[in-house]
């Protein structure tokens with residue numbers, strides 16, 4: 001009987017640690033959209049869905065359409081400031097080719113809508129040959 005319980009506990013521990021291992025791999029802080037990398041700060045509190053929406057808004061422009069913004073319409077946005085780096089690879093044909101921009105974004109942590117967008121700095125970087 002005791003042996004059975006210990007086996008159960010060990011199985012639980014293994015599955016819990018596997019859970020942690022797989023989730024840390026899923027939460028990548030860099031999203032690639034087209035030829036642009038959108039790099040989120042380590043301290044970023046946004047969920048993966050919201051990150052995806054913010055990244056697409058940065059690359060494609062703010063569409064203003066959010067599929068899960070209904071609660072914001074009722075309760076208001078929950079704004080947070082995030083620092084995001086974007087690297088556009090092969091932005092021009094001559095070396096250095098890649099264009100790095102650093103953004104200060106005020107975004108809603110619930111729906112991912114960009115409330116204010118400020119470009120802090122930009123430069124071409126030595127990245128791709």
Ligand SMILES: [Zn+2]
Pocket residue numbers: 069072076077078108109110111112113
């Ligand atoms: Zn919102």
Ligand SMILES: [Zn+2]
Pocket residue numbers: 088089090098127128
């Ligand atoms: Zn590059």
